[in-house]
Amino acid sequence: MRELLRDKVYLRYWLAVVISFLGDGIVKVTVIYVAADVTDSPALFIAAVVIAQLLPSGVLGAFIGPLVDRMSPRLLLVGADIARMVVVLAMIFAVNSAWLLLLLIFLEGLGKAVFETARMAAIPKVVGQHSIPxxxxxxxxxxxxxxLAGPLLGGFLILVAGVKLSFVVNAASFVVSALLLGSIAVLKTATVTASGPGQYWSxxxxxxxxVLGIRSLxxxxxxxxxxxxxxxxxTTNVNTQLLAGFDLPAFEFGLAQAMLGGGAVIGAFLGPTLVRRVSLTGLLAGAVALFAVSLLVLWPIDDRWPGSGLAVVCSWCALAGLAMSLVQVPVANIxxxxxxxxxxxxxIALLNAVMINFSIVGVLVGGVVANAVGAAASIILTGLLxxxxxxxLMVRSRHERRPAQAADTEVGALR
Incomplete structure (x- = not known):
């Protein structure tokens, strides 16, 4: 990974994405903060904000794909940043209207959906096939x-500068990202040169x-x-489990949340090594199994709390974060x-839409299941499923290895 950061083209690309993601984190926490003052049901509004940000990628994500294939990645990435800058500046004049803020956060989420699809599709153009993992x-x-950093920075900006200036800084972050991406010449060319509005649906x-014709996909x-x-x-029930099930005070709750993020970072760093040593399907099978185990081990932990201690709860959070992160590694590489x-x-747009839609369904169902059987039981049942x-996936990964092993045997016999 150090070699990538020494590449000046990649470094500009990486910095642009970092700044753009910081902008997303700032706008989210700022809108949620404003919601506490302009609505009588802030909890309901916060859930609506989360869904409004995810909905464009889920409902409209598949329709973005043809644009990404037919247009310049640079145009889409810069355009998405500029559009989000305009949307965020409009939020300054909507701080007294919850519904207008919700509409604007939906539009910001739409810009992010375009940005994310174009960003991921552009990775091979920027780094080449050999550096993808x-x-x-x-x-x-x-x-x-x-x-972690985006919401923290957003909260700090609100504290020292106020809501309106927080939106201004947020808009400026998208401008900086657009300038960096606009300077990358390799992103200028589109993948497909077909043109004509009538060809979009085709x-x-x-x-x-x-996509559905490719077996691995x-x-x-x-x-x-x-x-x-x-x-x-x-995602829906872990906070309930930590706060209500384990009854963690504020500091210990923050520590448990940090361990979730820390486990995810470790999983991301382990990714390249595991990709080199394990087949992608085998890695996906192992990651899903590890995620299942991380949810199932809540059973003995919940039964023994508080005797099991804070260290065990933090370890559980780190394991769950690690497993969720590892799941994403083989999926992105495949x-x-x-x-x-x-x-x-x-x-990318189609499969991303599938994943986000079912994630939203999981968020909605999670609250219903937790109300019926409790947060701990819902997490344990999820692990069983x-x-x-x-x-x-494990069986499929073994079948995928057999042809390669057979081929090696035949080559050895010929020698």
Whole structure:
């Protein structure tokens, strides 16, 4: 990963994404802070903000793919940053209207959906095929760190400068990102040169059939349905478990949350080494199994709390964060390895839409299940539901290795 950061082109690309992600974190925490003053139901509004940011990627994500394949990545990335700058500046005049803020956060989420799809599709253009695992690992570890730093920076800006200036700084971050991305010449060319408005729907249809025609991508799409449901359920109920189930005070709750993020960072850094040593399907199977185990071990921990101690709870959080992060490593590598260049934007957008939609379903279902059986029981049941897909993936990974082993045997016999 150090070699990537020595590359001046990649360094500009990486810095632009870091600054853009910081902007996303600042706007999210600022809108949530404003919501506490302009609504009578801040908890409900916070949930609506989270869904409004995710909904564009889920509902509209698949329709972004043809644009990514047919247009310059530089144009899309810079355009998404500039559009979000305008949206964020508009929030300054909407601080007294919860519904207008919600609409603007939806538009900001739409800009992020375009940015994210174009960003991931552009990785091979910037780093080349041989450096994809290292680039993915660096971005995942960076994103996990920014998930902590963005809200912290947003809260600090609100404290020292106020809400309106926080929005101004946020808008400026998108401008800096746009300037950095606009200076990268390798992002100028589009993947597909086909043109004409009448070809959009044909391009969308070709993308769907093309992606589903690739066996490894069908497997990823199928496997990620229960995994994203589980992640949504866990994300919804882990805070309830920490605060109500374990009854953690503020500092210990923050420590447990930090351990979730720390585990995720470790998982991202382990990614390149594991990709080199384990097949991608085998790594996905192992990561899903580890995630299932991390949820199931809550059973003895919850029964023995507080006798098990804070260290055990923090270790559990770190294990869950590690497992969730490791799941993303093989998925991203399979996408960028097996998607043909002409389908890359549509494939990433389609599979990303599938994952986000089921994550949203998991978030919504998680609250209902927790109310019915309790947060701890819902997390443990989620772990049980992940065991069958983990077993199927393990069996599939063994079948994938057999042809390669047979080929090696035949070569040895010929010698």
């Amino acid at each position: 290292a680039a993915i690992a660096l971005f995942q570890s960076t994103v996990q760190a920014l998930n 391009s969308l249809h070709t993308g769907v059939t093309g 069908r497997l990823v799409a199928w496997a990620m349905v229960p995994v994203m449901l589980a992640i949504g359920l866990f 996408l960028l390895r097996d998607l043909p260049e002409e389908l890359r934007g549509r494939g 992940l065991l069958p897909p983990a077993v199927v």
